Amino acid sequence: MVLSDSSNGDIGWKKWLIAGWAFMECLFFGGLLYGWGSIVFVLKDEGIYADLCPRTGNTSGSGNITHDVTFVPVKSQNETGNNTGYIVNSTDATLSPGSGAPAGGKDVICKPQDSNYALCFTIGSALFCLGCAVLGHVNYKYGTRVTRILSFLTFVAGTLMMAFISKEHPWLMFPGLSLMGIGGLPILVTNTQVSNLFSTGSSTFVGLLCGGFDMSSAVLLMLAYEGGFSRQYMFLLICGAHLLVLVSTFFFLPREFIPRPKVKVIEREVAENEEVGIKLIDKSANVEVNPPRATRPSLRSCMLKPMFVSHVLWLSILQVRFYYFVGSINQYLNRLFDEDKDEVSKFTNMCFTIMMGGLITSPMAGIVYDLVKKLCKDGKSQPYREVLPAALPLAVGSLLAVLLSVLVLIPSTGLLYLIFVVMTLFRSFLYSMAAAFLSAVFPSEYFGMLYGVMIVCGGVVGFLQFAFFKWSEMYAEGPLHANIFQLVLVTISFIHPLFLWITCSREEKKFKIMAVLINTFPLRKQNCNGYLTVNIEI
Known part of the structure; x- marks a missing residue:
């Protein structure tokens, strides 16, 4: 097996x-x-690091509240009546008496914990x-x-x-x-x-x-x-x-790697001094005269390829947009609902419930990719057949980022469901295409290394999210200006699919011109063995 x-x-x-x-x-x-x-x-419920929180009420200690503790009186979602719950990051959770939470009718956010x-x-x-x-x-x-x-x-x-x-x-x-x-x-x-x-x-x-x-x-x-x-x-x-x-x-799985299916090659020999006119048998065939033996590119050359560099840039820019949205969703909802914690909690839960639909939406990027591959299968050049199909789903990912950035600029609670759906689709296209592009374009043996380099670069650029968070906190219009700047930033990501389209189109045009010349002018050529070897890919 x-x-x-x-x-x-x-x-x-x-x-x-x-x-x-x-x-x-x-x-x-x-x-x-x-x-x-x-x-x-779970850890908070068990009181892990609760000893860092000042004790209040019936617990031992000074009973005074320091500046590191914030009380948030809210109704519990688990029981009726006027009971209160423990809120951290807009998530309701009732703590047990032994967990380090203070006694009494109020609950606490412990900053050291x-x-x-x-x-x-x-x-x-x-x-x-x-x-x-x-x-x-x-x-x-x-x-x-x-x-x-x-x-x-x-x-x-x-x-x-x-x-x-x-x-x-x-x-x-x-x-x-x-x-x-x-x-x-x-x-x-x-x-x-x-x-x-x-x-x-x-x-x-x-x-x-x-x-x-x-x-x-x-x-x-x-x-x-x-x-x-x-x-x-x-x-x-x-x-x-x-x-x-x-x-x-x-x-x-094998000890090493599962290789891609090999392209079938048909070879035929032409006698010495025989005049030949090389003709494309069908639209999907490639013809090369005395082609060099195919060799696997080096890992370094793959990393230095412009399409890999632009792909890392694409991921890094869009990932900052995604990180900032997820990290600031609580502040965004608080502004929309004027600090109404019940509504904020409701829509926070709704957001992450919709995000669980990523299991369904993630294959959509791959489906689009495979459909475009079928449309490009008649291309004469390898880049046109294998690389160009990625341009459309990559562009869709950038377009979803732009759409998300525009929607969050509109202060309307009625758009929240649409925003959450767009964000889920955006995340699916972002991470699915980040992996699918590397898997389809570069050798399988290099996938782990290239993916690791891409994730590290994306993580380093991702630290920009903290700059956006600080920007949002500086003044009242900070969140609006930060989102406008990110709208401009995500438009830069269109460079990647545009670069792929231009590069692959040029390669296809060159190959078509070469094919026309070969079919127009017959060849009279011999190799060291007196034969002309013609390889035709099927």
């Missing part, structure tokens, strides 16, 4: 089993790092990007199996640390979250090569994997915790279930 490194994907129905298994891995284990919001809810949780996610996100580049290099050097084994060990170590966090050892959440994130991303990276098993629909499959990766932040954590498991059993369950990844590692 193991795919050999020289397999061309001709394995019949087994490729569907492998594809389904790859999606399952991404859905359950790939992006648990981004489920941090759910984990924080929140600061530790924010620091944990910041460190985890930074190491996540760095680990992506490191394991991408491991994948390039040592292949799929070694990468997945290291990923497995890292993920298991992270989930075990998350399981044994306690009030006595709260620091375990820092390495635990980081290792869990670092170990999850290679699942997506190594499974994208499964798309090479499909001659059609490969980009759709990559988009589906990205959708599963996005959804994994909520699926397993939500099912486990709300199913009655404690936090420790929840992470032990995840750790045990992660053993399923070894099935694909040793029984489905």
Whole structure:
């Protein structure tokens, strides 16, 4: 059942089993790092780092409230009456008496505690990007199996640390979250090569994997915790279930890589001094006279290609737009509803509920990509057939970013549902095309490294979001001006699809001119063996 490194994907129905298994891995284990919001809810409920909060009411201590504590009296969503709930970042949660929350009729936002949780996610996100580049290099050097084994060990170590966090050892959440994130991303990276098993629909499959990766932040954590498991059993369950990844590692995927299907080549020889007129047999055929032997480009040359540089720029710009919207959604809703916490909480939940539809919308980018591929299949040049189809879905991603930036400038609550839908579609096209483009255009062996470099560059540029946050806080019109600036910024991302279209169109035009010349003027040429060898790609 193991795919050999020289397999061309001709394995019949087994490729569907492998594809389904790859999606399952991404859905359950790939992006648990981004489920941090759910984990924080649990950790606060257990009183992790609650000792940093000043004690009030009946608890021991001075009873005075310092400037680090803010009381927010709101009605609980879990009970009727005038009970109050604990609010952090507009998420209602009633704390138990032992969790460190103050007694009485008001609830508290503890800044020192929140600061530790924010620091944990910041460190985890930074190491996540760095680990992506490191394991991408491991994948390039040592292949799929070694990468997945290291990923497995890292993920298991992270989930075990998350399981044994306690009030006595709260620091375990820092390495635990980081290792869990670092170990999850290679699942997506190594499974994208499964798309090479499909001659059609490969980009759709990559988009589906990205959708599963996005959804994994909520699926397993939500099912486990709300199913009655404690936090420790929840992470032990995840750790045990992660053993399923070894099935694909040793029984489905090859030791190295799944190559793309090879192009069939027909060779014919022409006798010495025979006059020949080379003629295109059909519209999809390519003709070359004495072509050089195909060689794989170097990794360095791939990184220096203008289309890779422009792709990284495209991702970085649009990712800043996405990060800023998600990070400022609470402030945006508060401005729209004049600090009405009930409405803000309602639409915050609605936003993240709609975002869960990413499992459905993520394959849409791949579907568009594959449809355009069919329209370009009659092209004479390879860039026209393989690279140009990406221009349309990439342009759609930029267009959705522009649409989102325009909608948030309109202060209307009636547009919120449309804004959330556009944002979900935008995220799907952003991350699905970020992966699908690399998978389709560059050698499979380089995907992990190129993806890691792209994520690191995007993460570095992503720090601009903090500048936009500060800008928004400086004065009353700050949020409006920051959003207008980002509207201008995202229009720059159209450079990438425009560059692809111009480059591929020029290559196609050159090839058509060459084909006309070859068909017009007969050739009289011999090679060292006295024959003219003509290769025709089908």
